[in-house]
Amino acid sequence: MSRSVLIIEDDPRIRRMLQMTLQREGLEVTEAGSGEEALEHLAEHTFDVILLDLMLPGKDGFEVCREIRKTSSTPVIMVTARSDSHDVVAGLEAGADDYVSKPFVVKELSARIRALARRTRAPEPRVRLTVGDLEVSPTEGTVTRGGEMLNLTRTEFRLLTELAAEPGRVLSREELLERVWGYDYFGDSRLVDVHVRRLRKKIEPDPANPTLVTTVRGMGYRVPG
Amino acid sequence: MSRSVLIIEDDPRIRRMLQMTLQREGLEVTEAGSGEEALEHLAEHTFDVILLDLMLPGKDGFEVCREIRKTSSTPVIMVTARSDSHDVVAGLEAGADDYVSKPFVVKELSARIRALARRTRAPEPRVRLTVGDLEVSPTEGTVTRGGEMLNLTRTEFRLLTELAAEPGRVLSREELLERVWGYDYFGDSRLVDVHVRRLRKKIEPDPANPTLVTTVRGMGYRVPG
DNA sequence: GCGCTGTGTGACAAGTTCGTGACCGGCGGA
DNA sequence: TCCGCCGGTCACGAACTTGTCACACAGCGC
Numbered sequence: 214m215s216r217s218v219l220i221i222e223d224d225p226r227i228r229r230m231l232q233m234t235l236q237r238e239g240l241e242v243t244e245a246g247s248g249e250e251a252l253e254h255l256a257e258h259t260f261d262v263i264l265l266d267l268m269l270p271g272k273d274g275f276e277v278c279r280e281i282r283k284t285s286s287t288p289v290i291m292v293t294a295r296s297d298s299h300d301v302v303a304g305l306e307a308g309a310d311d312y313v314s315k316p317f318v319v320k321e322l323s324a325r326i327r328a329l330a331r332r333t334r335a336p337e338p339r340v341r342l343t344v345g346d347l348e349v350s351p352t353e354g355t356v357t358r359g360g361e362m363l364n365l366t367r368t369e370f371r372l373l374t375e376l377a378a379e380p381g382r383v384l385s386r387e388e389l390l391e392r393v394w395g396y397d398y399f400g401d402s403r404l405v406d407v408h409v410r411r412l413r414k415k416i417e418p419d420p421a422n423p424t425l426v427t428t429v430r431g432m433g434y435r436v437p438g
Numbered sequence: 439m440s441r442s443v444l445i446i447e448d449d450p451r452i453r454r455m456l457q458m459t460l461q462r463e464g465l466e467v468t469e470a471g472s473g474e475e476a477l478e479h480l481a482e483h484t485f486d487v488i489l490l491d492l493m494l495p496g497k498d499g500f501e502v503c504r505e506i507r508k509t510s511s512t513p514v515i516m517v518t519a520r521s522d523s524h525d526v527v528a529g530l531e532a533g534a535d536d537y538v539s540k541p542f543v544v545k546e547l548s549a550r551i552r553a554l555a556r557r558t559r560a561p562e563p564r565v566r567l568t569v570g571d572l573e574v575s576p577t578e579g580t581v582t583r584g585g586e587m588l589n590l591t592r593t594e595f596r597l598l599t600e601l602a603a604e605p606g607r608v609l610s611r612e613e614l615l616e617r618v619w620g621y622d623y624f625g626d627s628r629l630v631d632v633h634v635r636r637l638r639k640k641i642e643p644d645p646a647n648p649t650l651v652t653t654v655r656g657m658g659y660r661v662p663g
Numbered sequence: 664g665c666g667c668t669g670t671g672t673g674a675c676a677a678g679t680t681c682g683t684g685a686c687c688g689g690c691g692g693a
Numbered sequence: 694t695c696c697g698c699c700g701g702t703c704a705c706g707a708a709c710t711t712g713t714c715a716c717a718c719a720g721c722g723c
Binding site: 311312324327352353354355362366367 | 458606607608612623654655656657658662
């Protein structure tokens with residue numbers, strides 16, 4: 214799963230280095246050269262983690278951190294020049310969640326970002342969806358019928374989850390593409406058909422006469438409410 | 439092996455700083471903001487070491503220490519503001535095992551915790567997990583089948599424990615990496631595969647057709663619920 | 664019936680994921 | 694010191710997934 218990171222760092226060289234290396238690690242990176250710019254970004258998007266350099270011109274990192282905390286609970290990783298315990302305590306007081314001291318190992322940094330993103334992400338409630346006689350558990354990643362686990366692929370599973378989350382509602386191919394494949398997927402929408410078929414093959418008692426995932430001609434698919 | 443520490447400290451800043459730095463030293467940290475809260479934690483878990491700040495609101499550290507001693511023999515490290523010999527003597531009298539004065543060096547603190555934990559490791563409550571016909575005892579570090587003990591390595595054991603702790607749930611490689619290897623591990627996630635294989639070789643009746651630790655392709659591993 | 668559009672079906676190639684054996688370095692015990 | 698165990702890495706092949714295609718088929722308006 215891709216995590217989004219906001220980097221707040223005034224030195225453009227370091228910023229670019231971070232941007233490239235973290236991107237290579239599979240993270241979505243947004244850059245800000247100042248606290249003001251950062252707050253603008255935060256007004257528009259939410260991020261999984263914020264990476265904040267202490268040494269900023271104008272407002273210093275602590276102040277930026279406090280301002281961020283006023284409007285957002287996004288976890289903040291402070292980047293300190295040296296691991297000065299005074300800075301650390303001040304950073305924590307300002308609302309930071311973790312800190313890293315320069316020079317840092319990129320791998321370590323990205324691991325921390327991931328860990329923090331995972332840890333502070335709202336604990337997923339244990340949801341149980343039902344589709345006919347199927348039990349779908351999004352958090353456990355399982356689909357069972359009568360206690361027996363069905364072997365779905367990741368795509369099939371997501372497809373079923375999206376449909377099951379809104380029973381009765383017809384989801385268009387475009388909607389499903391966006392939800393299952395992501396908004397940056399530009400392929401054929403027939404792709405959905407193929408996966409619906411594969412899904413049916415596994416979950417429908419009679420795949421030729423589907424009852425769990427039904428077709429609404431000209432509209433899309435749905436699971437009966 | 440990881441040691442568990444209970445921090446009793448009213449200042450949230452210092453508490454968080456301690457929590458994070460000690461965690462980074464590989465210690466499992468639980469926090470308590472007051473003596474009452476600490477006693478609640480102690481009723482539920484056992485810890486290897488208790489880190490107790492003298493300057494607590496309400497009951498002072500000495501009193502908390504005496505109360506702890508009524509029910510538990512877990513070693514206590516007192517944290518004093520200054521190395522006042524009067525405080526030290528009173529602390530030892532109250533049942534503390536060691537003392538550290540502020541400001542302390544984190545490395546030193548973690549070294550003392552380790553030393554004390556090693557010296558007086560308390561017998562932990564027994565927890566039993568089962569995986570198929572296996573009995574897993576996380577506290578004793580043993581896995582048995584029909585009374586016969588299996589010879590797992592530390593890594594294999596922890597891997598099995600993490601999976602067994604949440605039967606039915608699929609744990610991703612990333613999750614397993616974080617839980618077994620720690621979130622500061624930056625290696626290949628294929629490492630998990632290799633250890634799963636080694637684990638299977640030892641616990642599965644037929645390692646080629648695993649039933650105790652099963653693969654969920656594209657997701658991770660699980661032990662059937 | 665006819666044509667059009669939308670959907671189901673089987674096949675296929677490329678890519679991904681996973682299991683496996685092998686290797687190497689570090690560490691501790693004999 | 695040597696030896697064996699353990700943990701981490703690698704390369705390879707098998708199995709599986711996935712996106713795409715061509716074609717068949719069904720519904721619908723005419």
